[in-house]
Amino acid sequence: MLKDITIGQYFPGSSLLHKLDARFKIVFTLLYIVMLFVGDSFFSLAIGIAYCIFALVLSRLPVRLFWKSLKPLLPILIFTVILNVIFITDGKVYFQLGIFKITEDGISTAVRMAVRIIFLIIGSSLLTYTTSPIQLTDAIERLLSPLKKLHFPVHSFAMMMTIALRFIPTLMEETDKIIAAQKARGANFESGKLIDKAKALVPVLVPLFVSAFRRAEELATAMECRCYRGDIGRTKMKQMKSSCRDWIALCITGIMLAGAIAVNTAF
Amino acid sequence: MAIIRTEKLTYKYSEGTPFETTAVDHVDLEIEEGAFIGVIGSTGSGKSTLMQHLNGLLRPASGKVIFDGMDIWADKSRLRDIRFQIGLVFQYPEYQLFEDTVYKDIAYGPANMGLSESEINERVLEAARFVCLDEQQLSQSPFALSGGQKRRAAIAGVMALRPRVLILDEPTAGLDPMGREDILREIKAYHRETGCTILFVTHSMEDIAKCTQKILVMDHGSVFCYDDTAAVFRRAEELEKIGLSVPQITKICSRLRERGIQLDDNIYTVKEACRQLAECYNKRKAGGTDA
Amino acid sequence: MSKQIEVQNVRFHYTDEEGNRLSGDVLKGVSLEIEKGSFTAVLGHNGSGKSTLARLINGILVPTEGTVSVMGMDTRDDDLIFDIRRHVGMVFQNPDNQIVATIVEEDVAFGPENLGIDPQEIRKRVDDALRSVDMYDYRLHAPSQLSGGQKQRVAIAGIIAMRPDCIILDEPTAMLDPRGRREVMETISMLNREYGITVILITHYMDEAVKADRVVVMDDGNIILDNTPDKVFTKPELLQAVGLDVPQASELLWELKNAGLPAEVNAIDEASCVEAVMKLFD
Numbered sequence: 001m002l003k004d005i006t007i008g009q010y011f012p013g014s015s016l017l018h019k020l021d022a023r024f025k026i027v028f029t030l031l032y033i034v035m036l037f038v039g040d041s042f043f044s045l046a047i048g049i050a051y052c053i054f055a056l057v058l059s060r061l062p063v064r065l066f067w068k069s070l071k072p073l074l075p076i077l078i079f080t081v082i083l084n085v086i087f088i089t090d091g092k093v094y095f096q097l098g099i100f101k102i103t104e105d106g107i108s109t110a111v112r113m114a115v116r117i118i119f120l121i122i123g124s125s126l127l128t129y130t131t132s133p134i135q136l137t138d139a140i141e142r143l144l145s146p147l148k149k150l151h152f153p154v155h156s157f158a159m160m161m162t163i164a165l166r167f168i169p170t171l172m173e174e175t176d177k178i179i180a181a182q183k184a185r186g187a188n189f190e191s192g193k194l195i196d197k198a199k200a201l202v203p204v205l206v207p208l209f210v211s212a213f214r215r216a217e218e219l220a221t222a223m224e225c226r227c228y229r230g231d232i233g234r235t236k237m238k239q240m241k242s243s244c245r246d247w248i249a250l251c252i253t254g255i256m257l258a259g260a261i262a263v264n265t266a267f
Numbered sequence: 268m269a270i271i272r273t274e275k276l277t278y279k280y281s282e283g284t285p286f287e288t289t290a291v292d293h294v295d296l297e298i299e300e301g302a303f304i305g306v307i308g309s310t311g312s313g314k315s316t317l318m319q320h321l322n323g324l325l326r327p328a329s330g331k332v333i334f335d336g337m338d339i340w341a342d343k344s345r346l347r348d349i350r351f352q353i354g355l356v357f358q359y360p361e362y363q364l365f366e367d368t369v370y371k372d373i374a375y376g377p378a379n380m381g382l383s384e385s386e387i388n389e390r391v392l393e394a395a396r397f398v399c400l401d402e403q404q405l406s407q408s409p410f411a412l413s414g415g416q417k418r419r420a421a422i423a424g425v426m427a428l429r430p431r432v433l434i435l436d437e438p439t440a441g442l443d444p445m446g447r448e449d450i451l452r453e454i455k456a457y458h459r460e461t462g463c464t465i466l467f468v469t470h471s472m473e474d475i476a477k478c479t480q481k482i483l484v485m486d487h488g489s490v491f492c493y494d495d496t497a498a499v500f501r502r503a504e505e506l507e508k509i510g511l512s513v514p515q516i517t518k519i520c521s522r523l524r525e526r527g528i529q530l531d532d533n534i535y536t537v538k539e540a541c542r543q544l545a546e547c548y549n550k551r552k553a554g555g556t557d558a
Numbered sequence: 559m560s561k562q563i564e565v566q567n568v569r570f571h572y573t574d575e576e577g578n579r580l581s582g583d584v585l586k587g588v589s590l591e592i593e594k595g596s597f598t599a600v601l602g603h604n605g606s607g608k609s610t611l612a613r614l615i616n617g618i619l620v621p622t623e624g625t626v627s628v629m630g631m632d633t634r635d636d637d638l639i640f641d642i643r644r645h646v647g648m649v650f651q652n653p654d655n656q657i658v659a660t661i662v663e664e665d666v667a668f669g670p671e672n673l674g675i676d677p678q679e680i681r682k683r684v685d686d687a688l689r690s691v692d693m694y695d696y697r698l699h700a701p702s703q704l705s706g707g708q709k710q711r712v713a714i715a716g717i718i719a720m721r722p723d724c725i726i727l728d729e730p731t732a733m734l735d736p737r738g739r740r741e742v743m744e745t746i747s748m749l750n751r752e753y754g755i756t757v758i759l760i761t762h763y764m765d766e767a768v769k770a771d772r773v774v775v776m777d778d779g780n781i782i783l784d785n786t787p788d789k790v791f792t793k794p795e796l797l798q799a800v801g802l803d804v805p806q807a808s809e810l811l812w813e814l815k816n817a818g819l820p821a822e823v824n825a826i827d828e829a830s831c832v833e834a835v836m837k838l839f840d
Binding site: 522541 | 651732832
């Protein structure tokens with residue numbers, strides 16, 4: 001069922017990683033991505049991996065959670081590997097069949113690509129698993145706040161994200177319910193041509209949209225009743241205060257990134 | 268003859284994860300053809316989950332659902348056909364309306380059955396009559412109807428399948444007393460005219476007292492009791508223990524009995540209470556001091 | 559006691575943006591005064607105008623004719639609207655559609671944050687509000703993990719964290735199961751009793767209205783009854799005529815009276831009904 005999807009979920013905890021400032025965590029994630037992709041050498045990649053594993057241990061989250069977030073992306077991963085193996089034809093040839101060649105370069109690029117994607121997913125899951133969606137949107141709002149000077153609606157953007165996150169589970173549950181109700185009236189979602197399948201979705205999508213609009217209207221009224229008027233005169237219960245550990249973590253991340261770049265140029 | 272039978276029906280949510288919960292636990296049940304059965308139980312008792320098994324929307328983890336002598340999962344190609352014979356009206360069914368006219372929305376089910384235009388037309392008009400929607404309303408957009416009318420249009424959409432069993436999951440939830448009365452009356456009339464078997468899931472003991480012959484009480488995924496309406500209300504105290512309330516009138520009568528008034532122990536309507544009290548009163552008056 | 563809310567000769571119909579009339583009169587000259595600390599139930603079937611009345615009181619709608627004032631502030635004055643809403647909180651029917659945030663405590667903080675309150679004070683108010691609705695243990699849960707009754711209590715906490723003087727609840731239990739209804743009703747009664755918050759409860763359930771100390775019955779845009787519950791619910795014929803239920807206790811006495819017994823229709827709960835019936839047999 002739709003509600004079993006876990007991507008973007010948050011797992012509350014009290015580990016060091018949970019306690020880090022969300023703004024810093026977003027920056028760390030960005031730097032980490034640079035670390036993964038900065039160099040061609042396996043050594044620089046290894047620094048990125050070490051960084052990720054270190055963070056993973058600190059998060060004290062079970063490893064199977066990460067396996068769960070990887071699983072749905074496996075087909076894409078396998079596809080990339082195959083493409084790389086087939087289309088990169090430089091270097092020593094291991095195996096050849098007609099025009100298909102499997103070469104040393106092909107394999108090493110494919111492996112590097114696979115490792116990067118896997119660790120990219122693990123790293124970004126680590127961010128969402130240890131940071132509540134609300135902290136995340138708050139942090140994005142604050143990181144983007146310089147853009148306010150350019151009249152970019154940073155607050156509205158963050159509020160939109162919060163509401164979207166809030167209503168995803170509600171709308172998923174609702175979709176399940178509508179599908180079941182239409183099935184009870186003989187809707188057929190499985191068989192038929194593509195056009196029939198598309199048509200079969202109308203009885204699901206129309207009620208879903210009607211309901212989403214109704215919810216949006218009610219929510220808007222409820223928010224107004226709670227004195228919402230954008231970010232005019234608004235405060236926040238949870239203040240974001242960077243502490244010593246955030247800065248230390250930033251130093252470590254910086255050093256490792258520098259290391260990755262240095263290693264890459266050295267080898 | 269039993270039209271639906273379940274054998275050791277069991278269903279688990281999130282099977283194989285730490286969140287695994289048994290929603291329906293070895294349920295054996297027999298639904299008599301033509302009966303009007305009330306289904307009650309507090310939230311999480313498994314009553315809605317059980318209902319979704321009866322027409323094959325959920326597949327049991329183990330056990331069987333037997334409709335008309337046949338396991339409904341024996342031949343998956345028959346499943347869709349079975350759903351036409353066992354109509355299920357979900358909670359807040361108005362949230363499934365989607366067509367641009369009420370007529371077309373009611374026709375959706377019959378059209379899925381592959382019936383001819385004239386047959387569809389006949390069924391739509393019949394179903395609309397059952398829920399008291401007139402021609403003018405049929406040509407309107409379902410979204411222009413009032414809350415109660417939307418609910419009735421959605422129920423008509425399932426009635427138009429001419430099912431042999433009609434399951435209604437809390438059809439009166441959230442309606443005002445008038446809307447609730449309208450729907451109860453229409454369902455009763457529908458049962459009387461078509462002889463269709465009805466399963467009526469509700470939280471309202473008052474609703475159940477008004478129309479059912481038999482009550483199925485669910486608790487923690489199991490059948491707590493399944494008996495005639497009067498017999499179930501006789502167990503008022505046990506029902507309260509599993510979080511169900513009995514009608515106020517039942518409580519009043521049991522207190523009156525404690526105070527020495529000779530009333531039956533299975534009263535659940537005001538009408539019956541009044542009849543028996545008046546009888547006692549007149550007897551008392553005629554017989555002088557006799558209790 | 560002082561008047562907190564005054565509704566005077568209010569007529570209302572819906573209009574579109576150009577001011578064209580969209581509906582008939584939803585309210586046809588309603589006057590009502592609500593006293594500080596009172597618990598008033600507004601009872602009526604759908605379309606009787608009870609929800610419209612609620613929306614007029616906290617300024618979501620403004621009257622077509624007549625005035626609505628909250629603690630002396632006219633709801634038509636745009637400059638006062640936030641002051642009015644700070645004093646009069648509103649809880650709606652569908653708990654899902656009024657929870658904004660993805661974490662319970664963040665949602666409760668939403669109102670005070672909008673008011674620009676100091677962060678430490680918000681924290682305190684959020685904790686107090688969650689404790690008062692008995693949802694403190696769930697403060698870090700996601701709304702989707704809660705039952706309907708729990709969600710509705712979170713919505714109520716979100717309002718009390720703004721420290722309003724009055725709460726209007728628009729059919730807060732209509733979508734809940736019996737347990738959820740009980741939880742929410744207990745919370746409402748407690749807020750009125752212990753915190754002295756004025757409560758206006760819009761409902762069509764008579765068993766909830768019985769718990770108020772004043773019942774206002776609406777039909778077709780008018781107030782047709784305004785009295786204490788025991789006076790209102792002992793008029794079964796009138797209530798049934800406007801599509802409302804009466805407690806079975808008073809219905810029984812009414813039926814007995816109709817059957818020619820010398821019964822007095824004066825009970826709305828079980829105990830007093832039993833006494834009334836026993837009187838017949840003395």
